Structures are given as C-alpha cells and as structure tokens.
Amino acid sequence: MSALTFTLKYQPKQRVDMSPLVCQLLQGKTTQQIAALELQSGKLKLRVDQVFDISGDDTQAIVIKNSFAKLDFIGKELDGGSITVEGDAGAYLAMGMKTGEIKVTGSVGLYAACEMKKGYLEIGGNVGDFLGAALPGNKMGMKGGTILVKGNAGERVGDHLRRGTILIEGNAGDYCGSRMTAGTIAVMGQTGRYLGYAMRRGTLLLWNQPQLSASFNDCGSHTLGFLPLLFNSFKKFNSKFADASVAFNRVQRYAGDMSEMGKAEVLVKIK
Amino acid sequence: MIINGVTIDATFAEAFPMKATRAIITAHNEKWALIAAQAMTGFATSVIACGCEAGIDRMLDPSETPDGRPGVAVMIFAMGGKGLAKQLETRAGQCVLTSPTSALFAGIDSDIKIPLGKNLRYFGDGFQIAKVINGKRYWRIPVMDGEFLTEATTGQVSAIGGGNFLVLAQSQEQALTACEAAIEVMQKVPGVIMPFPGGVVRSGSKVGSKYTTLNASTNDAFCPTLKGMTKTELSPEIESVMEIVIDGLTKEDIDKAMRVGIQAVCDLGAANGIKRISAGNYGGKLGPFHFHLQEIMA
The missing domain is CATH 3.30.70.520 (Alpha-Beta Plaits)
Known part of the structure; x- marks a missing residue:
C-alpha cells in the first residue's frame, strides 16, 4: 500500500475546509468515494477530485502535496495515522487532534494545534498566533502531546495551555505562555513582551534572558534534576532539541505570574 | 547427592x-x-x-x-x-x-x-x-x-518469597565464611534479594510456638545446642547452621540464586567444614512453590 496522496491542482481563491480528509474518516473508503467527498470553500462545496489529484490507497498515511496557506483544518481531530503536508498549511491545523502524527514542511497559520489532546505535530517553518491555544471563549487549550516548531512562532503561544509540550527552535512572539494552567513551553530563540502573562502553573524554558514583567519574582539560580529527564525525552525528535549540547540543568528560576496564582515558573539557561 | x-x-x-x-x-x-x-x-x-x-x-x-x-x-x-x-x-x-x-x-x-x-x-x-x-x-x-x-x-x-537453603557446618566461623561466599555471588543475580542482615539469618524459625501469642519461634530441630533435647535434624559433628533466605521476582530468579549460592558453599567443601546443605519447609502443605535442592544442583 502506498500513501494516500492529494496533490493540489490549483489554488482556490477561497479558503478550503480540509477537515473531512483525516485518516479515521477515510478508513474503508474507496478512491471513488473519497473523490466524491465535498470540501467547503467559501460558499461553494468542491468535490475532492475538483481540487486534488488522488493517488495511493493507504488511508492511514495521508500526504498533501502543493499545499498552501488557505487549506484550513488539516488533521482536525485526527485520531491515529499520519498526515504529511508538503508546503504551507492554513489555520486550525491539527485542531483538537486526538492522536497520531502531523508533519508540515512549510509554514502554518493561526490556531495551530488549538485544543490538541495528544499526538505529535511538527512544523518545519513558522507558525502563526495562538499555537496550542484555546479557541476564543474557551478556557482550556492544548491538553497533551508534543508540538515542534523549527521556525518562529507568533503571539500567544500556549494560551490557556493545560498539558503537553511545545518546542520552538526559533523565536516566540508577545504573550508567550499567557494564561497557562500547566505544561511546558521551550523556546530556543528570543521571546517577546508580556511573557507568561497571567500564567497560573507550568514551565517556560528559555535559552535567552526574557523581558519579564514586574509580577515575576526571582527565585535564584538552581540545578534542577528534572531537566535531564526532559532533555532526554527530546532525543527522539528530528530537532535541535535532540542535540545533547543544547541541554542544560543550571537555570535562573523566576516564579509568577504573581498577579495570578503565581505557581508557574520561567527557567532561563545560565550561560 | x-x-x-x-x-x-x-x-x-x-x-x-x-x-x-x-x-x-x-x-x-x-x-x-x-x-x-x-x-x-x-x-x-x-x-x-x-x-x-x-x-x-x-x-x-x-x-x-x-x-x-x-x-x-x-x-x-x-x-x-x-x-x-x-x-x-x-x-x-x-x-x-x-x-x-x-x-x-x-x-x-x-x-x-x-x-x-x-x-x-x-x-x-x-x-x-x-x-x-x-x-x-x-x-x-x-x-x-x-x-x-x-x-x-x-x-x-506477583513474586515469590521464602526461597532458602541452610548451611550446616562444623563451626560457626566456617558456616559464616561459606554464607559470605554465597551471598557475594548471589548478589550478582538480578531480580532477587536476600533480606536478612548481610543476607544471612542465624535464627531460622518454625511456624508456631509453645507460647500461644507467638506465631513463629526458633527452629529447634536445627539448633546445635539442643541436639540432645529435641527431635534434631543435626548429626553430632554439626556445630553451627546458618540460613540464606531469597525473595525473587520469578521462580527462575530464585532457582538461579540458589544454584550459584549453593555452588559457592560447596566450592569450599567438606575440607572447610561444610557438611550438609538443607532447606526449610513446612511439609509442602503451606507454600505452592517448592525448590528441590537436588533438582536445582543437578
């Protein structure tokens, strides 16, 4: 069996809802049945074979080729299997993902992995605002799994994050870790303003000194025993995070946000 | 054997x-x-x-x-x-x-x-x-x-407790030397522990006692000083008995620990005052796991 491959024929002018093309919904369907599925695009409904050339038959390994930034909801609530996106992806990538693996070679839009529950998401390029966040009005963001971003991330990374790990090799925008309830966000590059705004619990692990607000208190420098375990768990990833030379266990610890519960921590590598 | x-x-x-x-x-x-x-x-x-x-x-x-x-x-x-x-x-x-x-x-x-x-x-x-x-x-x-x-x-x-063997020697010093040799090799077997002090117990017990409040008491049949006043298991030349108790995760782990331990004791041999290897049991009615010494050493 070869991977079920959707090759984009042209770039529709309106955004396309890709949520029907996930492994668990395609399981057991023939190529003809898949071709006849309809995708919402603006006010139009487009047949899959209008937009994509279809090849392969393994519904548990989906490949989307020539992807671009208007393909939204790729891998929505994915429940097992894998999706590989060659190119960029739109908003709401891996939204509510339950388990499985999604890899994107390019950049991704807003709300990627919002309210994700489990699984693994890898983004080769940059990602927009609200990575791993809660949807507007909701109180609970990502609840588990791992996100790896090789480029930069936008604002509000991990807003309302509940559990899970977000790894960013590049920079993160303003309000990184805002309103976090728990979980871990690691940023190798620079972070923006209002880091950890209204954080309750959880860990922000940073390679560079951030601009911290007055509501974070310095707890001193420490050698923390859990960090080697954490870095060991990164070794399986195809990432800079897997490199033993980037690991550390000596950190400056800041507690905050004291204007909220104040049980979160910002750990900054001591150089 | x-x-x-x-x-x-x-x-x-x-x-x-x-x-x-x-x-x-x-x-x-x-x-x-x-x-x-x-x-x-x-x-x-x-x-x-x-x-x-x-x-x-x-x-x-x-x-x-x-x-x-x-x-x-x-x-x-x-x-x-x-x-x-x-x-x-x-x-x-x-x-x-x-x-x-x-x-x-x-x-x-x-x-x-x-x-x-x-x-x-x-x-x-x-x-x-x-x-x-x-x-x-x-x-x-x-x-x-x-x-x-x-x-x-x-x-x-689930695991097994109470594997054991007894070292019967001509003197206390010889029994202790033999047990130390056994423990040294048994400690290298994964999945087992010898819980007594230094791995060796000198006060092996039997079930019950003449005192009704006690559920275990000295194993008089193996006490050398009682040879003349109880139904002894010891021959006249035995002056000291020590026991090694083994708990293990599996029967195979205990088998292996007993085998290497008994072998280490036997390597010292009769020339060093070691006369017999025995084991503690309750007639086979209480515990479902039986470790037959001769089968283990066969």
Whole structure:
C-alpha cells in the first residue's frame, strides 16, 4: 500500500475546509468515494477530485502535496495515522487532534494545534498566533502531546495551555505562555513582551534572558534534576532539541505570574 | 547427592506468593544513593514483624538511571498489595525524601500501579510541581537542599518469597565464611534479594510456638545446642547452621540464586567444614512453590 496522496491542482481563491480528509474518516473508503467527498470553500462545496489529484490507497498515511496557506483544518481531530503536508498549511491545523502524527514542511497559520489532546505535530517553518491555544471563549487549550516548531512562532503561544509540550527552535512572539494552567513551553530563540502573562502553573524554558514583567519574582539560580529527564525525552525528535549540547540543568528560576496564582515558573539557561 | 564432600539433602525449600515492587534511587554520588537505599530497606528482614522484606537488587551505573546519576535499585516484598503500597510509601517518605540529593523513580513496569511519590507530593504544601515526561508523571517537591524529584507511581508484580537453603557446618566461623561466599555471588543475580542482615539469618524459625501469642519461634530441630533435647535434624559433628533466605521476582530468579549460592558453599567443601546443605519447609502443605535442592544442583 502506498500513501494516500492529494496533490493540489490549483489554488482556490477561497479558503478550503480540509477537515473531512483525516485518516479515521477515510478508513474503508474507496478512491471513488473519497473523490466524491465535498470540501467547503467559501460558499461553494468542491468535490475532492475538483481540487486534488488522488493517488495511493493507504488511508492511514495521508500526504498533501502543493499545499498552501488557505487549506484550513488539516488533521482536525485526527485520531491515529499520519498526515504529511508538503508546503504551507492554513489555520486550525491539527485542531483538537486526538492522536497520531502531523508533519508540515512549510509554514502554518493561526490556531495551530488549538485544543490538541495528544499526538505529535511538527512544523518545519513558522507558525502563526495562538499555537496550542484555546479557541476564543474557551478556557482550556492544548491538553497533551508534543508540538515542534523549527521556525518562529507568533503571539500567544500556549494560551490557556493545560498539558503537553511545545518546542520552538526559533523565536516566540508577545504573550508567550499567557494564561497557562500547566505544561511546558521551550523556546530556543528570543521571546517577546508580556511573557507568561497571567500564567497560573507550568514551565517556560528559555535559552535567552526574557523581558519579564514586574509580577515575576526571582527565585535564584538552581540545578534542577528534572531537566535531564526532559532533555532526554527530546532525543527522539528530528530537532535541535535532540542535540545533547543544547541541554542544560543550571537555570535562573523566576516564579509568577504573581498577579495570578503565581505557581508557574520561567527557567532561563545560565550561560 | 554429594558435591565436593558436601551432602545435598533430598529436601526442598517451600516458598510463598508475595507482591513485590522495585524502585530506583539516585543521588549526587554512589555513597548517598546507597545511604538512601540502605535506609529504605532497613528493618525489613521478615514480614513476620517488619511488614515487608526489602533489599538492594543491585547498584546502577549512571547510564542505567533515568536522571543519569549513580543509583541503586531496591526491591520490596509484602504479603499483599495493600501492605506493599503502605510500606513503599512510608519508606519512600521517611528514608528517601529525607536523604540529601536523592531522587526516586519506578524500577519495574506493570499494569498495576502503586503510589511512589503520588502522595508524597503533599509534603510540598502546594508548592509541588507535576511534570509529565514521556507519558510518565513526575513530582518536583521543593525541599531545603533543592528539589526532590520522584515518579508518581511504580509497578506492582506477583513474586515469590521464602526461597532458602541452610548451611550446616562444623563451626560457626566456617558456616559464616561459606554464607559470605554465597551471598557475594548471589548478589550478582538480578531480580532477587536476600533480606536478612548481610543476607544471612542465624535464627531460622518454625511456624508456631509453645507460647500461644507467638506465631513463629526458633527452629529447634536445627539448633546445635539442643541436639540432645529435641527431635534434631543435626548429626553430632554439626556445630553451627546458618540460613540464606531469597525473595525473587520469578521462580527462575530464585532457582538461579540458589544454584550459584549453593555452588559457592560447596566450592569450599567438606575440607572447610561444610557438611550438609538443607532447606526449610513446612511439609509442602503451606507454600505452592517448592525448590528441590537436588533438582536445582543437578
């Protein structure tokens, strides 16, 4: 069996809802049945074979080729299997993902992995605002799994994050870790303003000194025993995070946000 | 059966089903890992009065431990899961949490989980932090020397307790020398502990007593000073008997430990005053696991 491959024929002018093309919904369907599925695009409904050339038959390994930034909801609530996106992806990538693996070679839009529950998401390029966040009005963001971003991330990374790990090799925008309830966000590059705004619990692990607000208190420098375990768990990833030379266990610890519960921590590598 | 002049009795050790767990203690260096492990497995020679039997499984190289520090694997055996969980938690809290630089991790995987640091976290008084790493939950408990890191749970498995053999010698010194030789090689067998002091017990017991409040008393049949006043198992030249008790995760582990231990004793042989190897049993009516000495040494 070869991977079920959707090759984009042209770039529709309106955004396309890709949520029907996930492994668990395609399981057991023939190529003809898949071709006849309809995708919402603006006010139009487009047949899959209008937009994509279809090849392969393994519904548990989906490949989307020539992807671009208007393909939204790729891998929505994915429940097992894998999706590989060659190119960029739109908003709401891996939204509510339950388990499985999604890899994107390019950049991704807003709300990627919002309210994700489990699984693994890898983004080769940059990602927009609200990575791993809660949807507007909701109180609970990502609840588990791992996100790896090789480029930069936008604002509000991990807003309302509940559990899970977000790894960013590049920079993160303003309000990184805002309103976090728990979980871990690691940023190798620079972070923006209002880091950890209204954080309750959880860990922000940073390679560079951030601009911290007055509501974070310095707890001193420490050698923390859990960090080697954490870095060991990164070794399986195809990432800079897997490199033993980037690991550390000596950190400056800041507690905050004291204007909220104040049980979160910002750990900054001591150089 | 006679090996190097030592008679192997045609008898068997009778052992019982137990519940067991394994934990890994790490520390800044081997010395402090060992101190914590010795504290945790102290006063745990026999379930008769200690509530559990515990011992050190083996020393661990930094490459074998979860946090890359020197470590010690310990095992605890108890008659039931509830008692085991209580003993583990009490000992972890009083002996490992308190020990400088220590960290505590699960040492065995099983579908049945028992709390390791799951409840110790409350010592953190609300400042404790949970971290899920690779699907396992850890607790970071702030303590005066930094942080105590502990895994939330460890596994509970079915195991066997009470494997044993008796070394019958011409003198106390010769019995002790033989037992020391046996323990040295038995400690290298993974999955077993010898819970008594130094691995050796000089006060083997029988079930029951003339005193109704006691459920165990001295094994008079093997006491050399009682040869003339009880139904003795000892021949005139035997002046000292020592026992090695083995708890193990599987029957095969105990088989192996008994084999290497008895062989080490027999290597000293009759020339060094070792006369017989025997074993303790209750007629085969109480314990479902029988370790026949001659089969093991065949």
